[in-house]
Structure formats: structure tokens, C-alpha cells
Amino acid sequence: MILILKPNPDQAQISVLIRHIKEMGLSVNYSEGSRTTILGLLGDTSAISPADFEVYDIVERVQRVTEPFKQVNRKMHPDDTILEISGHKIGAGYFNVFAGPCSVESETQILEVAERVKQAGASFLRGGAFKPRTSPYSFQGLEAEGLKLLLEAKRQTGMPIVTEIMSEKHLDLFADVDIIQLGARNMQNFMLLKELGRSDKPILLKRGLSATMEEFLMAAEYIFAGGNTKVILCERGIRTFEKMIRNNLDISAIPLVKTLTHLPVIIDPSHAAGRRDMVQPLSRAAIAAGADGLIVEAHNNPACALCDGAQSLDLDMFDQMMQDVKRRVAFEGRQLQ
Ligand code: PEP
Ligand code: MN
Secondary structure, three states: OEEEEOOOOOHHHHHHHHHHHHHOOOEEEEEEOOOOEEEEEEOOOOOOOOHHHHOOOOEEEEEOOOOOOOOOEOOOOOOOOOEEEOOEEEEOOEEEEEEEOOEOOOHHHHHHHHHHHHHHOOOEEEOEOOOOOOOOOOOOOOOHHHHHHHHHHHHHHOOOEEEEEOOHHHHHHHOOOOEEEEOHHHOOOHHHHHHHHHOOOOEEEEOOOOOOHHHHHHHHHHHHHOOOOOEEEEEOOEOOOOOOOOOEOOOOHHHHHHHHEOOOEEEOHHHHHOOHHHHHHHHHHHHHHOOOEEEEEEEOOHHHOOOOHHHOEEHHHHHHHHHHHHHHHHHOOOEEO
């Protein structure tokens, strides 16, 4: 349930109202937007009547939020959320490109890729240290050593880093990571979601391989419910009957997420396509549909990559793609970070 307040509400009356709500055993999400102030009621409101609040002078209207996702719901927070992470704004017209290899493989590899993607205009360096692989016999990532190499690349280039977590037991290792990625395969790992909800790290939450939009947003709600409101959503393609491409990029997820939530949404064209020739066309579609950023796999030698070489751009291709991205982002009136 949300209470939409009249313009310029009296602060003393807001305090009285909030006290009343808390006495009912609920908690309150206060959102002062550009146009309206909204009090979101969190908890079981099924037995509560809108009339309980309509009697307050400062209350314009009471509305039930019927969707199961509450805190990430745009009804609770009509303005787009803008996150400020390591000197970069994300969301509401601030466009970011996250780029780097699928996996951190060696110091020379990650340093070369970091330098080049930075020069090309990426704002964050990506790279997996803990890798969720379908086969137990495939390269599993350099794990803690990979994190160290990423942090070294961050130190040398100044680029903030994003990398995937696979177990809450590793959280301490991620202390200096700028954004923690929760991968598609763990989107409904509820223990991990709860732990990330208790952390103060920004989370890049990827949509599960066959997750509905509601399941995706409920995963984000788990993180919010723990107190962490720094969430970026990532559409990375969903599984369909089509076998010629790795996944189907759900472009409609972008306007849908924007309508339903206030969170930034970025697109991963690399894991959607599974092949490098489609990364640029899908990126163009994402920019045109209103995405807040891209996460792209780029490698110094894709033919020898230990993971996802077929979908990785080489560094010249990435550079060329970024020139195109810059033009299109500017055309859409958004600002590359
Ligand atoms: C990745 O980003 O390397 C990755 C494994 O992505 P996803 O979880 O979307 O498959
Ligand atoms: Mn990958």
C-alpha cells in the first residue's frame, strides 16, 4: 500500500503519520520525488483499510500495490533511481559500458584488456574469477587469485571492477570489488540473495535463464528487503526453443523493467548472442530501447580464451563498437559515463 501525499506536506504531520504506521507493525519507505512524496507501507497490509490514512489532511490518495514486488516497484518510487558507484552515475540517462573478458586468465591478459577497454570508453572492468560452468571439467576460474589480478588491474588503470560471486562464504574476498555480480544461474539462490541484501555493495543482478519478469524482480526485492537498495538489473537473454543462438535477447525486458521498477537496467549482448558478430547489432537495439548500459565481453586473444571466446570481441572490434555506441548514446540524449 502506498500513501501519495499532497504537495509540500507538513513535516510534523508526516512524523505523526509515520508513527501511526509503525504502531501498526509496518515499516515505511519514504520517497521524496521530483513531483510527489510517497510513503510506502511494508509488511502485511491485507487487513488494513485505506480509510485509516485517508483521514489525514496531508494524504492525497491511498493505493494498494498489487504486485508482489514492493520496494523495487515504480509505484513506491516514481523517479528513476540513479546510483553513484565509484565516481560513475548509473541510470536515468547516465549510460555505462562494463567490459572485459569472461574470465580473468593471467595478469598480462587482464591488464592489457583493462587498458584497452578503458581507452575505448568503458567505465567499468568486468572479469570472472569464480566461474559458474556447465561442465565440472571446464576452466572454473582463478578464484581468489583472479580477484587479486582484477584488483591489480583496478589499481593500475583506476577502473572500478565488477565480478561474479558464487557463494556467500566468499563475501569477505569481495571487500574491494566495486560491484558484485549475481549471475543468471544464481538469480534464485535465496541464501545468496539474502546475504547480498545485508551487504552494502552494489549488486549487478542478472536475469535467470528462464526467469519470468516477476521472478527477476522478486530476486531484486530480496536484496532490497535485506536493506541494500543498490541494484542494477541485467537482461542477458533467456532460453527459448531457438538453437541457433545461445539465448534470445529479450529487448522488451527494457521498457517492461522501466515501467514496473525504478531501477537501472543494462543489457548483456554477449551472453545473449553467444557469437561476436551479433554483439554490436544487439547493443544498438538495447540503446534504442532505452537501456542504461551494456556489459560486453572483450578479450585480447578470443581464439585462445579459456571461456566464451566465440562471443568475445577482440580489442580492436571493441574499440570500433565503442565509437558506434558513443554516437548512438549521444543521439538518444544520454550521457556516456
Ligand atoms: C558472465 O557474465 O560471465 C556470466 C556467466 O553471465 P550469466 O550469468 O549471464 O550467464
Ligand atoms: Mn562469459
